[in-house]
Amino acid sequence: MAESTFDVVVIGGGPGGYVCAIRAAQLGFKVACVEKRGTLGGTCLNVGCIPSKALLAASEKFEEAAHGLAKFGIKVGGVELDLPGMQAHKDKVVKDNVTGIEFLFKKNKIAWLKGAGKITAANTVEVEGVGTITASKAIVIATGSDVTPLPGIAIDEKRVVSSTGALSLPEVPKHLVVIGGGVIGLELGSVWGRLGAKVTVVEYLDRVLPTMDGELSKQAQRIFAKQGMDFKLSTKVTGASVTETGVTLTVEPAAGGAAQTIDADAVLVAIGRRPYTEGLGLEAVGVELERGRVKIDGHFQTNVPGIYAIGDVVEGPMLAHKAEEEGVALAEQLAGQKSHVNHDLVPGVVYTWPEVAAVGKTEEQLKAAGVAYKAGKFPFTANGRARAGGNTDGFVKILSDAATDQVLGVHMIGPNVSEMIGELVLAMEFSASAEDVARTCHAHPTLSEAVKEAALAVDGRPLHI
Ligand code: FAD
Ligand code: NAI
Numbered sequence: 001m002a003e004s005t006f007d008v009v010v011i012g013g014g015p016g017g018y019v020c021a022i023r024a025a026q027l028g029f030k031v032a033c034v035e036k037r038g039t040l041g042g043t044c045l046n047v048g049c050i051p052s053k054a055l056l057a058a059s060e061k062f063e064e065a066a067h068g069l070a071k072f073g074i075k076v077g078g079v080e081l082d083l084p085g086m087q088a089h090k091d092k093v094v095k096d097n098v099t100g101i102e103f104l105f106k107k108n109k110i111a112w113l114k115g116a117g118k119i120t121a122a123n124t125v126e127v128e129g130v131g132t133i134t135a136s137k138a139i140v141i142a143t144g145s146d147v148t149p150l151p152g153i154a155i156d157e158k159r160v161v162s163s164t165g166a167l168s169l170p171e172v173p174k175h176l177v178v179i180g181g182g183v184i185g186l187e188l189g190s191v192w193g194r195l196g197a198k199v200t201v202v203e204y205l206d207r208v209l210p211t212m213d214g215e216l217s218k219q220a221q222r223i224f225a226k227q228g229m230d231f232k233l234s235t236k237v238t239g240a241s242v243t244e245t246g247v248t249l250t251v252e253p254a255a256g257g258a259a260q261t262i263d264a265d266a267v268l269v270a271i272g273r274r275p276y277t278e279g280l281g282l283e284a285v286g287v288e289l290e291r292g293r294v295k296i297d298g299h300f301q302t303n304v305p306g307i308y309a310i311g312d313v314v315e316g317p318m319l320a321h322k323a324e325e326e327g328v329a330l331a332e333q334l335a336g337q338k339s340h341v342n343h344d345l346v347p348g349v350v351y352t353w354p355e356v357a358a359v360g361k362t363e364e365q366l367k368a369a370g371v372a373y374k375a376g377k378f379p380f381t382a383n384g385r386a387r388a389g390g391n392t393d394g395f396v397k398i399l400s401d402a403a404t405d406q407v408l409g410v411h412m413i414g415p416n417v418s419e420m421i422g423e424l425v426l427a428m429e430f431s432a433s434a435e436d437v438a439r440t441c442h443a444h445p446t447l448s449e450a451v452k453e454a455a456l457a458v459d460g461r462p463l464h465i
Helices: 015-026 042-047 049-068 083-107 183-194 214-226 320-334 363-369 384-388 417-429 434-438 449-458
Strands: 005-011 031-035 111-114 117-121 124-127 131-141 145-147 175-179 198-202 230-232 235-242 247-253 260-264 266-269 273-275 307-309 348-350 355-360 373-379 395-401 407-414
Touching (some): 005 117, 031 131, 049 183, 183 198, 183 214, 183 266, 198 260, 214 363, 384 449, 395 449, 417 434, 434 449
Parallel strands (some): 031 111, 131 307, 175 266, 198 230
């Protein structure tokens, strides 16, 4: 190896790590990124955000071609699924993205050290197969997260799969049972449902997407049920027996009661993710963990000076954009700048169809905190563009402070709301009131007029309902 001393050594080449590396290099640091996977981009680009969105997009097109065009006066016949072709599309999207990061590393003169990294001192990383690396300014832990296992149910990535296996099933299962009605369960359940699987979601709590606004999660469940998904709420899985041809799950009411069995061709375990710190050597160097996550202060520094951490491995939502923001802020702080991340305004999006998007406080959170608020809601059925596109399911809901009218939370389900949430995140970053949003001119006819109307509805004066 030509170089063994760097200013900043980032361990992990996911959205947190690679973005931190790029920003640090832009700021003049000499940077290395240690990544043990054969490609850069981490969970997100390899087995997470990007391949799942490639399959979601492709399966949406299939569903539309097969069942969704007649209402537009378009007759199609002989629509057939070419699953290997769809998987090839997904694989190409992943390849193009991960090689794109390699290109960005070369452009920014970042050394990619290919191997597993282990921290051996506050400024030293041992990289398997590479050697000992010194970090004169900072070591950044960006090792991400991994699937949370369900005790008693072994993931073999064939019949019982994690999200990784569910991205590459070789055939459409007749019956897919998803354990966990969270983001992965609903996104990947939607993919296989559209391709022809019967999908049953088994959720421990009494609603899907349990961390989102209650009204939003209820509406989401209603719409997905209409699409054919079956929900077994308040239900726990107590065992699984796997055979050559399928899996028999034993379930019972979460509160206790009679057990039942469910036969499935495949089972997706999607009950959350947990921070990944295996083999990093944290114990030996004395880096403290808190509930499995690396403990950091307000500046991403661990209890060991010189060692920092960002992304899924630290507290907060396990989202790629949150990891990226932290990567940028940390690099800039290392360069003496006063950057920070507003963790109160990290949007959350579920890329089902319709999509679900939210930012800020839910009604439940505001009630629990005793904050008086006003709510304005507007349905997509009353939006001309949504009608034109045949996508009228869902609504936009804006919550604002009863006294100041400042927007406190936005919750949407509907077409393209993943793109529409950005406007509200920006508005909230600038402490906008619902009145500010209501008085902002929105192009007609656009879906975003539903945002303006919801803001008008906060003050009881929507124009189109
Ligand atoms: P990761 O992306 O997990 O990257 C960590 C990297 O560190 C890995 O590549 C790993 O190989 C490497 N590593 C670990 N230990 C070592 C070591 N000791 N030495 C060297 N390398 C090491 N988020 C969204 O915002 N939007 C989405 O649409 C979305 N979809 C998702 C879909 C799925 C199916 C999954 C599983 C996740 C999804 N996520 C999504 C979450 C997103 O992938 C994560 O939040 C994001 O990847 C976290 O980034 P990170 O950099 O912290 O960690
Ligand atoms: P999740 O936290 O979103 O959902 C897990 C669900 O499983 C919850 O509803 C929970 O109540 C339920 N659950 C937990 N234990 C259970 C049990 N024993 N039996 C039945 N249900 C149980 O986790 P998920 O879907 O695995 O995704 C992990 C993380 O990956 C997400 O939290 C998110 O951070 C990230 N992700 C983000 C995406 C996005 O931004 N669009 C897409 C996919 C993943």
